[in-house]
Amino acid sequence: MKKTYKIEVDCANCANKMELAAKKTPGVKDASVNFMLLKMTVEFEDGADVKAVMAKVKEACKVVEDDCEIYF
Amino acid sequence: MTKKQKRMLCRILAAAALLVLLALLPLSGFLRFAAYMLPYLIVGHDILRKALKGIKNRQPFDENFLMAVATVGAILLGEYVEGVAVMLFYQIGELFQSYAVGKSRRSISALMDIRPDCANLEMENGETQAVDPDDVPIGSVILVRPGEKIPLDGVILSGSSTLNTSALTGESVPREAKEGDEVLSGCISTTGLLRIRTTRSFGESTVSKILDLVENASSLKSRPEAFISRFARVYTPAVCMSALALAVLPPLFLLLAGQPPRPGDWVFRALTFLVISCPCALVVSIPLTFFAGIGCASREGVLVKGSCYLESLSKVRTVVFDKTGTMTQGVFAVTDVFPAALDRDALLEAAALCECRSTHPISRSLLAACGGEIDVSRVTGVQEISGKGVIAQVDGKAVACGNSSLMAQLGVSVPENAAGGTLVHVAIGGTYAGLIVISDRLKETAGEAVAALRRTGVRKTVMLTGDTQETAAQIAAALGIDDVHAQLLPQDKVAHVEQLLAQSSEGLLAFVGDGINDAPVLSRADVGIAMGALGSDAAIEAADVVLMDDDPRRIALSIRIARRCLSIVYQNIVFALGVKFACLILGALGIANMWIAIFADVGVMVLAVLNAIRALRAPK
Numbered sequence: 001m002k003k004t005y006k007i008e009v010d011c012a013n014c015a016n017k018m019e020l021a022a023k024k025t026p027g028v029k030d031a032s033v034n035f036m037l038l039k040m041t042v043e044f045e046d047g048a049d050v051k052a053v054m055a056k057v058k059e060a061c062k063v064v065e066d067d068c069e070i071y072f
Numbered sequence: 073m074t075k076k077q078k079r080m081l082c083r084i085l086a087a088a089a090l091l092v093l094l095a096l097l098p099l100s101g102f103l104r105f106a107a108y109m110l111p112y113l114i115v116g117h118d119i120l121r122k123a124l125k126g127i128k129n130r131q132p133f134d135e136n137f138l139m140a141v142a143t144v145g146a147i148l149l150g151e152y153v154e155g156v157a158v159m160l161f162y163q164i165g166e167l168f169q170s171y172a173v174g175k176s177r178r179s180i181s182a183l184m185d186i187r188p189d190c191a192n193l194e195m196e197n198g199e200t201q202a203v204d205p206d207d208v209p210i211g212s213v214i215l216v217r218p219g220e221k222i223p224l225d226g227v228i229l230s231g232s233s234t235l236n237t238s239a240l241t242g243e244s245v246p247r248e249a250k251e252g253d254e255v256l257s258g259c260i261s262t263t264g265l266l267r268i269r270t271t272r273s274f275g276e277s278t279v280s281k282i283l284d285l286v287e288n289a290s291s292l293k294s295r296p297e298a299f300i301s302r303f304a305r306v307y308t309p310a311v312c313m314s315a316l317a318l319a320v321l322p323p324l325f326l327l328l329a330g331q332p333p334r335p336g337d338w339v340f341r342a343l344t345f346l347v348i349s350c351p352c353a354l355v356v357s358i359p360l361t362f363f364a365g366i367g368c369a370s371r372e373g374v375l376v377k378g379s380c381y382l383e384s385l386s387k388v389r390t391v392v393f394d395k396t397g398t399m400t401q402g403v404f405a406v407t408d409v410f411p412a413a414l415d416r417d418a419l420l421e422a423a424a425l426c427e428c429r430s431t432h433p434i435s436r437s438l439l440a441a442c443g444g445e446i447d448v449s450r451v452t453g454v455q456e457i458s459g460k461g462v463i464a465q466v467d468g469k470a471v472a473c474g475n476s477s478l479m480a481q482l483g484v485s486v487p488e489n490a491a492g493g494t495l496v497h498v499a500i501g502g503t504y505a506g507l508i509v510i511s512d513r514l515k516e517t518a519g520e521a522v523a524a525l526r527r528t529g530v531r532k533t534v535m536l537t538g539d540t541q542e543t544a545a546q547i548a549a550a551l552g553i554d555d556v557h558a559q560l561l562p563q564d565k566v567a568h569v570e571q572l573l574a575q576s577s578e579g580l581l582a583f584v585g586d587g588i589n590d591a592p593v594l595s596r597a598d599v600g601i602a603m604g605a606l607g608s609d610a611a612i613e614a615a616d617v618v619l620m621d622d623d624p625r626r627i628a629l630s631i632r633i634a635r636r637c638l639s640i641v642y643q644n645i646v647f648a649l650g651v652k653f654a655c656l657i658l659g660a661l662g663i664a665n666m667w668i669a670i671f672a673d674v675g676v677m678v679l680a681v682l683n684a685i686r687a688l689r690a691p692k
Contacts, residue, residue, distance in 0.1 A: 010170055013355040016301045032683070036177055036363040063129045066122055 002043045003050065007033065008069040018068055021060040027053035040070060073171065080167050087115035087160055095153065095323075108152035116143065116159035132218075134308065135350045142346040146666065149336055149343075154666040158347055163672030169356055172681045176364055176688065186239045186279050188223035188256040192216070194267070205274040216266040222259050225277045226268040228252060233264035241373040256283065274541065281612060285375050292378025296641050300358045304351045312351035315342040318660055337662070344659040347669040350677075353648040357680035358641055363686035365637030372690055374630040375621040377645030381616040384599045385634035389579020391530050391627065392569060392591075395537035395544065398603060399521075399551060399624060400512040404433045406441035408509035410462040410489070419506045421446075423498050426464045426471040429454050434494060435462075437510050438473075441528065457481075461496070473501040479504070511543060521624035522551045528631050531579065534572065536565045536593075565593045573598070584627055586611070601627060632691045640687050645681045651676050 009015050015035035022031035022040065027048035033040045042057065044050060055072045061068050073081070090111035099107055113120075116139070123140035139162050146155035190202040192215040200215050205223040208214065213229065216222050222235075225491045232250035237243055240258045249255055255268060258279035274280055298623035319342035362379035369376050376382050396402050411419045424442040426433035428451055439446065454464040458483065461474015472482055473496055479486045489507060496508040515521075522533055534555045537544045544558035557568055573581055573596075583590075583597035586604055591614035602615035604622030612618055615635030619626045655672035658664035664672075 011135075011166070011352065011356070012173075012359055013304055013352065016304065016355065017134075033358055036173075038177075068123045 001046075001048075001050075002041060004039050004041045006071045007038050007040045008071075009038070009065060010067055011034075012068070014065040014068060017059045017064040018021070021064045022057045025053065025057045025060050028057065032059070074174070075126070075169060077167060077174075081161065083115050083161065084163055084167065087111035087149070087156070089152070090114070091156055091160065103150065105147075107146070108156055110294045110295055112143070112147070112156045112159060115163050116140075117419050119159065120144075121163070135352060138308070138312070138346045138350055142343045143475070149340055151340070151666070152549065158666060158670055161670045161674045162347075162350075165352070168674075169352065169681060170274065172616055172685065173360060174355065174361060176685055186221065187283060188221040188257065188279065191223040192220075205277075208272055208274065210270055212270050214268050214270060216261045216268060218261060218263055218265065219262060222255055222257050222261060222266075222268065223277075223279075224257050224268075224270045224274055225255070225272040226270040227254050229267040229269050230266050231266040233261040233266050236260040236262050237621075243373060244458055244683070245625070256503060271362050277377065282370075282375065285377060285612070285618070288690055292380045292385040294379040295356055296383070296638075297362065297379060300354050301644075304355050307351050308349070311346070315345045315349075318342040318345055341659060341662050344664060344669045345656060347666065348655045348664070348672040350673045352673070353652075353680040354645065356677065357644045357648070357684040360681065361640050361684040361687045363641075364685060365633060366429055368637075368688050368690050369630060369633045372626070372629060372633065373619065373621055374626055375612075375618040376630070376634075377482060377616050377618075381599060381636055382634045384580050385582070385617060385631055386638040386676075387580045388582045388599060389530060389577050390532045390572060390581040391525055391599065392534045392536060392572065392581060392583045393553070393624075394565075394583075394585035394590055395535055395539060395547065396512060397622070399518045399535065399547065400514050402515060402586070404437040404494070404510055405506055406437055406510045409506065410509070411506040412487075413500070413503065414503050419498060420508065422466055422471050422500060423496060423503065423508055423533045424591050424611035425451050425466045425474045426454075426473045426498075427462050430456065430462060434496065434510055438496070438508070441508075469501050473497070514537075514547065515622070515624060517623055517625045519551050521627060522553060524625055524628035525553075525631070528635070530628075530631070532576075534568075535638060536560055536568055540564075562589050562592070565590065566596055569593050569596050574609040586622070593635065601630070603627075604661075629690070636691050637687045640683055644683055647683075648676050648680050 008020070009018060012035045015033045018040070019031055019033040020035070020041060022028055027045055028042055029045045030043040031040065042054070044053060054070070058070045061070060094107050094111070097107070115241055119136050119139050119686045122136040126134055126137055126497060139159065143155045143159045146158065146520050188205050191208050192200045193203045194200050194213040206313065208224055214224065214226070218233070228249060228251050230251055232248070235248045235249050235255065236246050237259045239260070240256065246262065257277040306504060319339045323335045325340050327333045354409060362382060365382055366379065376385070378604045393399055393477050406420070409416050411420060420438070424438045424446055427438055428446050428448055450467050452465045454462065456462050457474065457478060460478040461472065462468065472478060475495065476497060479497050479499060482499060482502070484502065484504050488498055489495070494510045496510060498505045498508065520580050525533060532555065533553045534557070535544065535548050535553045536557050538560055539558055541558040544556045548556040560568065569581070569583055580598035581594050582599040582601055584601040584603060585594055586602065591610060594614045600615045601617045601619060602611035603619040603624065617630060619630070650671055655664050655668060659669060
């Protein structure tokens with residue numbers, strides 16, 4: 001399952017770091033961040049609890065870039 | 073400017089004013105330190121906070137950390153003005169970058185502003201109500217007033233209008249639409265009121281498909297983008313380590329060699345090193361260039377499915393075309409008439425009369441060439457001979473129209489002729505009367521399209537077709553296509569493309585087709601280009617690049633847009649890395665001071681971003 005979320009982040013490098021962090025989160029099969037459109041597309045593993053996984057993704061992103069936001 | 077940017081601007085202005093003021097005041101000692109801390113904290117407190125957070129989260133090596141270490145170091149060394157100035161210029165650079173990115177983001181979304189806001193749904197009681205296009209079920213009736221966007225794909229029930237399709241196709245010539253015509257969402261109705269029965273839901277409508285495609289385009293990353301993100305990951309820690317080495321090793325070495333170590337000097341050089349090293353210029357400008365390039369292409373009616381395809385498109389050296397629907401219009405028409413006995417019009421009329429009962433495309437094209445109405449009562453005793461032609465009595469005379477085997481059957485000798493296309497021989501009263509050539513008409517811009525491809529540096533053009541050898545050779549000669557393979561079945565086309573892929577030593581291969589039964593070839597080629605794809609889902613699925621209208625000149629245009637975009641990308645990589653490495657070496661040698669370091673960081677980024685924005689404009 002794939003879902004797209006609106007994000008807020010200031011710099012392109014931070015967007016790259018968010019992408020890496022999201023990819024490493026358990027329950028996420030693949031993730032990509034589009035800095036230009038400020039969107040994060042997350043592909044979840046089968047049977048993953050989307051809400052819980054996204055909370056983890058946000059937490060992981062906050063660690064690498066304090067100044068970011070994911071709307072879900 | 074957003075609120076955040078405005079606040080940043082105020083902080084920068086306040087700090088800059090304070091810095092100028094302090095430079096005029098004769099302060100010394102601790103008072104001087106405390107005074108300079110004021111502008112420093114005003115402009116840089118968030119950077120310091122982020123750097124500390126990074127250390128706490130064990131992710132220390134980012135640009136905040138670089139800036140924090142460099143400025144704190146400069147202040148500790150007593151270089152107050154430099155310390156504050158570095159922070160100040162860094163923030164100016166960040167502000168400029170976020171402003172430029174925001175601006176291009178907006179200008180690209182304005183290009184793609186085809187999303188309809190609402191649909192005027194006709195209710196059962198005859199009144200209309202504005203609703204979200206998402207809530208309109210298939211088969212509803214909607215009203216589109218002049219000046220409005222058509223929100224969903226459908227068929228016109230009543231009314232007629234002139235449609236502006238430029239947002240979808242890049243084509244500025246408006247299209248007429250009347251009752252019974254199919255219309256696509258995203259077009260703007262300019263003149264009349266239309267009542268439309270919807271045939272697709274919003275999610276399935278053309279406008280959603282296109283938006284989806286463009287918005288997801290940058291998730292397929294190109295090699296330069298992947299290179300930059302990998303590079304940035306290795307680069308920052310490497311530079312931090314080098315800076316540390318620069319601060320510690322030379323003084324130690326000098327100490328051992330019995331010379332004065334001057335540690336302050338070396339630490340300052342290391343700090344300069346840190347300021348120069350920030351990778352922002354690359355990390356921002358490369359994705360921005362691709363994004364702008366894709367945006368520019370979509371404005372020209374060329375949808376590129378990912379920045380990796382923009383990269384492949386720029387390297388295309390071989391272009392393979394399908395014939396029907398790509399270089400030709402896919403419509404049969406009379407292209408040549410060679411009368412033997414009577415004049416041209418009389419020959420055409422005789423042939424049209426003879427074939428007037430048939431619905432075969434060839435008969436249709438004869439009727440169309442004759443123009444006007446035909447008096448069917450002049451024709452009697454029509455006899456269709458399957459696979460050969462038609463014999464009929466026209467005004468009492470026996471007229472035969474058909475291929476050479478029909479002529480042979482009738483015992484009429486046919487002169488030699490090298491014309492390509494479908495040949496219709498005509499015999500009147502048992503004697504040969506002439507030849508009519510019917511073929512698929514070339515697109516008006518096809519010749520220009522091939523010439524334009526050659527000008528952009530395409531080395532080889534090949535045409536593949538299921539048509540006969542003569543027709544194919546004639547078209548290839550007319551257009552200036554290098555190589556042609558005729559009488560191919562769809563699977564033969566795949567085999568030919570594979571063979572060409574194996575042969576070509578340099579550059580990539582693009583296949584251009586109309587998306588009808590050539591999906592396997594589209595996906596086999598390095599770049600699959602589908603044309604005239606508006607409304608055809610299969611083509612949009614299969615292709616990497618979609619040309620929204622069916623003008624073959626757009627093939628060359630899309631290659632030029634891709635080339636320009638990639639050349640800007642490489643310019644930026646070379647320029648940014650070149651200046652950075654030059655400054656790093658100068659910094660390590662102690663030649664570059666802090667001000668040069670600031671230019672290498674902020675100045676390079678500003679220039680790279682400005683250069684990236686050029687990709688928004690289509691090449692002339």
